Amino acid sequence: MAEETNLSINPGDPVEHPKHHGIPGWLEREEIFLRILLRVCVGPVVAIAPWSPILWDRNPLLHYFPIIGIWAANGAVRGLVTGLGLLNLWFALRETIHGKSPKGDK
16 A cells, blocks of 8 residues: 655644845845835825826826826825825835845835
8 A cells, every 4th residue: 555644734843934045145235225215216206296286186197087087186095195105215214224124025
């Protein structure tokens, strides 16, 4: 008869995660720097755009799609987009202080 192997995983067993041996440290630091730079550049634009008439009210995309234009004129939507821009700046500040991205952000 066939030999049976026990491949069950016990909850207490340590889990080995694959390690990235091939990525040099300088490349990881460059990636963090570029991610922070991108967030610092995009964050203020996203935070200020809903309150700028040139970027928000006179946007041709909103004139082509009137339903989106109605939603975009709503103050709650403007506040939500501003909050996303500020959240982007917060992530940049946190990455600057800690020097690494949070788990699952990559």
